[in-house]
Amino acid sequence: MRTIYLDYNATTPLDEGVREAMLQAEEAWGNPSSVHHLGQAARALLDDARDRAAVVLGCKPSELIFTSGGTESSNLAILGAARMRRDAGRHLITCGVEHHAVLHPCEYLAQNEGFDLTVLPVSNIGRVAVEAVAEAIRPDTVLVSIQAANNEVGTVQPVAEIGAFCAERGVLFHSDAVQWAGKLHMPSVDCFRADLVSLCAHKLHGPKGAGLLYCKSPLQLPPLLMGGAHENERRAGTENLPGIIGLVSALEKFVALPPFGGVEMEENICLLKTCINNIEGCTNISPSDSGDSLPNTASFIVEGSDSMALLSGFDLSGVCASSGSACSSGSITPSHVVEAMGFPSSLANALVRFSLGRETSRAEVEQVCEILPAVVSRCRL
Ligand SMILES: Cc1ncc(COP(=O)(O)O)c(C=O)c1O
The missing domain is CATH 3.40.640.10 (Type I PLP-dependent aspartate aminotransferase-like (Major domain))
Structure with a gap:
């Protein structure tokens, strides 16, 4: 894998x-x-x-x-x-x-x-x-x-x-x-x-x-x-x-030549956000206007799931993602960031963050888009 x-x-x-x-x-x-x-x-x-x-x-x-x-x-x-x-x-x-x-x-x-x-x-x-x-x-x-x-x-x-x-x-x-x-x-x-x-x-x-x-x-x-x-x-x-x-x-x-950003990353983030929003119960919560957001980040919440199940599900498919919050003693606390944005703690506890980088290829992003619906549906409680 x-x-x-x-x-x-x-x-x-x-x-x-x-x-x-x-x-x-x-x-x-x-x-x-x-x-x-x-x-x-x-x-x-x-x-x-x-x-x-x-x-x-x-x-x-x-x-x-x-x-x-x-x-x-x-x-x-x-x-x-x-x-x-x-x-x-x-x-x-x-x-x-x-x-x-x-x-x-x-x-x-x-x-x-x-x-x-x-x-x-x-x-x-x-x-x-x-x-x-x-x-x-x-x-x-x-x-x-x-x-x-x-x-x-x-x-x-x-x-x-x-x-x-x-x-x-x-x-x-x-x-x-x-x-x-x-x-x-x-x-x-x-x-x-x-x-x-x-x-x-x-x-x-x-x-x-x-x-x-x-x-x-x-x-x-x-x-x-x-x-x-x-x-x-x-x-x-x-x-x-x-x-x-x-x-x-x-x-x-x-600093002068940021390795994050550029047209390819913009297109990859756009593709990821579209795939996320096409899955029922999944909502991209990173700002949609690129001027308001880091160029590499697409975070989303999944109704009826939780971050631990989702991150483990992605990991089993070889995808390293994060929930934003640190994991301690095998559990993830609800994201204080998502709560501060006005979401209920059940959703703050179901955050996944994809953050892309210099080595991320189009093929990898397409592969993630392909497995995304199955991982999400497996991880619904
Ligand atoms: C916004 C922000 N501040 C502070 C830190 C902590 O930095 P460090 O890991 O170098 O202590 C991080 C790391 O995740 C961060 O993302």
């Missing part, structure tokens, strides 16, 4: 060129903080990597903090910004379709550190209105966090408008752009008009466990990880140099 991988929003295979660059970086195995020449060779590589990332992102090298990935970047942004500004106010704003890497630190601050949290509603395609953000901002609001693009259904948010509004009101703005990079045009990191932007490597053919937080100067966040003075005293711990080189190589290769 041939494997058809349609789970690129979960992770992507490592690019060959990126792998080569990482292997070369491993030769500079000294500790960048060591005084001797081996350490200094690693330090030079690290400094060079930061400069190169800054060129790709159109920012200053000092505005980049290398992290272990998207989760850490968003945790650092939210916990750091809120704690830094706590004397100015204790109100935070986010929206219901954020990744848990954003929602959970916001909830933690509300439950444990005296912050008040507003979770904004979204439309039936998962979009938050700029006006809703504007109305929710109060004199004591210190941080707004809205993602650039959604991982479960692919909805793109009006982040530049939200960021511009927050800047006018003197409120810090963070955006989780993990799903955006490599999929949509990013002329510079400032295209989000954000003070803080989370990125990671493994969604664009880079390694797992590597990411960065863009932190607009002169913001100086308090660290989450304490110890040494690494990353300009913003993140302690010996730097993961091969991971950082992998991240930077992936950014260089894929």
